[in-house]
Amino acid sequence: xxxxxxxxxxxxxxxxxxxxxxxxxxxxxxxxxxxxxxxxxxxxxxxxxxxxxxxxxxxxxxxxxxxxxxxxxxxxxxxxxxxxxxxxxxxxxxxxxxxxxxxxxxxxxxxxxxxxxxxxxxxxxxxxxxxxxxxxxxxxxxxxxxxxxxxxxxxxxxxxxxxxxxxxxxxxxxxxxxxxxxxxxx
Amino acid sequence: xxxxxxxxxxxxxxxxxxxxxxxxxxxxxxxxxxxxxxxxxxxxxxxxxxxxxxxxxxxxxxxxxxxxxxxxxxxxxxxxxxxxxxxxxxxxxxxxxxxxxxxxxxxxxxxxxxxxxxxxxxxxxxxxxxxxxxxxxxxxxxxxxxxxxxxxxxxxxxxxxxxxxxxxxxxxxxxxxxxxxxxxxxxxxxxxxxxxxxxxxxxxxxxxxxxxxxxxxxxxxxxxxxxxxxxxxxxxxxxxxxxxxxxxxxxxxxxxxxxxxxxxxxxxxxxxxxxxxxxxxxxxxxxxxxxxxxxx
Numbered sequence: 047x048x049x050x051x052x053x054x055x056x057x058x059x060x061x062x063x064x065x066x067x068x069x070x071x072x073x074x075x076x077x078x079x080x081x082x083x084x085x086x087x088x089x090x091x092x093x094x095x096x097x098x099x100x101x102x103x104x105x106x107x108x109x110x111x112x113x114x115x116x117x118x119x120x121x122x123x124x125x126x127x128x129x130x131x132x133x134x135x136x137x138x139x140x141x142x143x144x145x146x147x148x149x150x151x152x153x154x155x156x157x158x159x160x161x162x163x164x165x166x167x168x169x170x171x172x173x174x175x176x177x178x179x180x181x182x183x184x185x186x187x188x189x190x191x192x193x194x195x196x197x198x199x200x201x202x203x204x205x206x207x208x209x210x211x212x213x214x215x216x217x218x219x220x221x222x223x224x225x226x227x228x229x230x231x232x
Numbered sequence: 233x234x235x236x237x238x239x240x241x242x243x244x245x246x247x248x249x250x251x252x253x254x255x256x257x258x259x260x261x262x263x264x265x266x267x268x269x270x271x272x273x274x275x276x277x278x279x280x281x282x283x284x285x286x287x288x289x290x291x292x293x294x295x296x297x298x299x300x301x302x303x304x305x306x307x308x309x310x311x312x313x314x315x316x317x318x319x320x321x322x323x324x325x326x327x328x329x330x331x332x333x334x335x336x337x338x339x340x341x342x343x344x345x346x347x348x349x350x351x352x353x354x355x356x357x358x359x360x361x362x363x364x365x366x367x368x369x370x371x372x373x374x375x376x377x378x379x380x381x382x383x384x385x386x387x388x389x390x391x392x393x394x395x396x397x398x399x400x401x402x403x404x405x406x407x408x409x410x411x412x413x414x415x416x417x418x419x420x421x422x423x424x425x426x427x428x429x430x431x432x433x434x435x436x437x438x439x440x441x442x443x444x445x446x447x448x449x450x451x452x453x454x455x456x457x458x459x460x461x462x463x464x465x466x467x468x469x470x471x472x473x474x475x476x477x478x479x480x481x482x483x484x485x486x487x488x489x490x491x492x493x494x495x496x497x498x499x500x501x502x503x504x505x506x507x508x509x510x511x512x513x514x515x516x517x518x519x520x521x522x523x524x525x526x527x528x
Contacts, residue, residue, distance in 0.1 A: 070261060079520075100255035108257040112267075114275075120521040121290030122479065127274055129446045135407060141258075208446070211478045222290045230260060 067154060067229055069100045069190045074225035076111055085214040089123065092114040099226045102189060104147025105163060107192075108221070109142040110183075131205050132171055136199070140170040142177070152183055157182050164194055173203040190227040195220065268359040274366070274404035274412075277517050278325060278333065280438035280487060281454040281470040282484040284350060285403030286366040286412050289327025292523030297323045297337070298516045299492045306508035310434050314511050321492035326491070327523075331355055331368075339492050343377030346493040356403060366412075367467065368400040374495040376506045385441050391422040400438075408442035416454065418498055425461075432459035432499050440474070448474040461499075468501040472515075483515035 074096030080089045081173045093115045100107045113134035116126040134164040144166015146152065152160045160183045168177045181194030199216045200207065275285040278295065289295050299321040304315030323337030331352040338345045351500040352368035371449045395418070402412030412437035423430055438452035453469045472485025488503035489497070497500060501510035 064381045068257070068260065072261065097258060097261060098262060101257055107381065109453070110258050117525050117527065122519045125273060125290075126476075165428055174452075202503060212294060214478065 047195060052170070059175040067102045069102065069154075069227035070098065070170065070230045071225045071227050072097050072176065074223065075100045076116075076224075076231075077222040078219055079222075080216045080219040081123050082212070082214050084215075088119065090214050091124070091127065092120045093117070093212070096223070096225060098192070098227060099230065100146075100192065100227055102149075102152075102154040102190075105152070106141070106145030107146060109140075113139050113140060119221075137156060137170070137172050140168070141169045142166055144177075146183070147178075152185070153192065154185055154216055157186050170198070171203040171205055188229060192225045192227055193223060195222045197221070249258045253301050253316075255436055257407045262337075266444060268357050271356040271358060271366075271404050274356070274410040275440050276404060276474050276476060277483065277515075278335075278350070279483075279515065280412075280440070280450055281453040281472045281483060281485050281487065281515065282371050282468065282492060283394070283414055283436050283438050283454065284348075284368075284398065284400060285438060286352075286356075286368055286400050286410070288331060288350070288352065288368075289325055289519070292521060292525075293326045294522050295325040295327075295335075296518045296520065297321075297325065299323070299513070301487065301490055301513040302490065302505055302508045302511050303306075304511050305457070305486075319490055319492075328434075337493065339496065341491055341496055344493060344496065345377060346363045346372060346374040346495070348372030348494075365401055365403045368402075369471050370396075370398040370400065372396050372398075372494055374493050394418065394420040394495040396498075398494070402438075410440040412438045414438065414454070416494070416498065418495055419453050420495065420499065428461045429459040433457045434498055443473075446476040450474055450485070464502055465499070466501050466504050468497050469505060479518060481515075481517040483517070485513055485515075486510045487513055 078091045097110045147163045159200035179194045184191040235401040275287040303317035321339040325335035349371045354367040356366045380387045382415040398416040404410045418432045434456045441449045468489035470487035475482040489501040
């Protein structure tokens with residue numbers, strides 16, 4: 047009986063180690079869009095150097111992104127984004143710390159598409175707020191493709207939109223995240 | 233007994249995985265190597281007011297500038313403090329690389345066309361192998377477009393030309409404060425009087441003090457060291473306010489200089505601050521993105 051318990055625990059341990067796999071990327075992508083409905087020009091940017099780590103064991107997930115890494119179509123917009131709105135010299139990074147709320151529903155060792163909800167804290171422009179976003183995890187060939195999309199109210203993060211550009215810059219920004227996560231060899 | 237110890241060990245192993253997962257996940261990827269990073273936005277525009285600044289246009293952008301200088305304030309109400317008279321310069325500047333730009337402009341004053349090329353071998357940066365200052369060089373030419381003063385004598389096209397060379401040594405000391413020095417040399421092929429020197433050497437000082445996110449105090453002053461004509465000409469000093477709106481930069485200022493290119497404002501400033509011979513002026517800058525980076 048004790049032997050079988052031993053084997054059972056060994057089994058638990060091994061599966062635990064196997065699923066305790068972590069996934070990561072340094073080239074994830076975030077799309078930022080704060081175009082107001084009536085705006086003649088697009089207030090949007092892309093960042094292709096998003097860092098993300100996902101711990102399959104418990105669904106913990108963290109993102110880090112450099113504000114200066116956002117590219118706008120118009121250089122002047124990028125300048126204002128860095129200088130006047132996000133103040134990237136003072137607050138160079140945005141970070142998310144959270145977890146896949148329904149991690150138990152995801153089988154990281156089996157190919158498939160899983161609808162998930164990610165909950166956590168987003169820190170941006172020196173302010174931290176709770177966010178919750180619906181997302182999707184696609185497990186394929188030992189890799190995880192993670193996508194999510196949510197909106198942030200810019201005022202929540204101390205980013206104020208002056209009146210002269212209120213018809214162009216929306217009060218909320220749409221954030222789309224897309225990361226191809228690879229296994230992290232430790 | 234033995235088994236229970238083993239059990240405890242496995243229990244420990246089992247939970248240790250969970251404990252480990254509480255750690256900072258991002259730190260698993262190791263420390264980011266510090267990268268060299270350019271210090272940007274030392275000035276809101278490639279010009280302080282009259283003088284070139286240490287800042288460059290972004291590559292792929294064009295800056296359309298409209299510059300106005302009104303008459304001197306000391307004329308009083310008769311000429312509405314100078315606003316009845318205006319002199320202007322219109323210019324197109326192009327950002328080619330992050331440290332290379334060219335520009336061409338035309339002024340109503342002397343119907344003069346000017347062109348320049350500006351290049352910075354060193355730009356202020358931070359991180360490994362960084363430089364605490366920006367070093368830039370400007371080289372320009374001006375072409376006088378007025379009819380010949382004396383058409384009866386033999387005139388040469390080269391007489392219309394003047395050249396200038398300038399070095400800009402600047403530093404953005406903090407988010408709100410930038411200062412630069414501009415040793416400058418202006419050469420005029422033809423001068424008014426035989427006693428006037430053809431070569432003028434000067435040292436300029438330009439700066440910016442940010443007042444708020446979208447407003448800054450700017451100034452530029454050029455001190456002529458060698459080659460100032462004996463009478464009637466003074467060192468140009470301009471003090472202004474940069475106001476940024478969405479797509480424009482307004483530079484409002486007062487200055488004793490009429491000219492808006494290097495030859496004109498450095499060597500032909502006739503106003504005196506002390507006598508109220510200063511004028512109101514504004515530069516309007518609108519940047520167009522000619523080449524857009526791909527966002528998809």
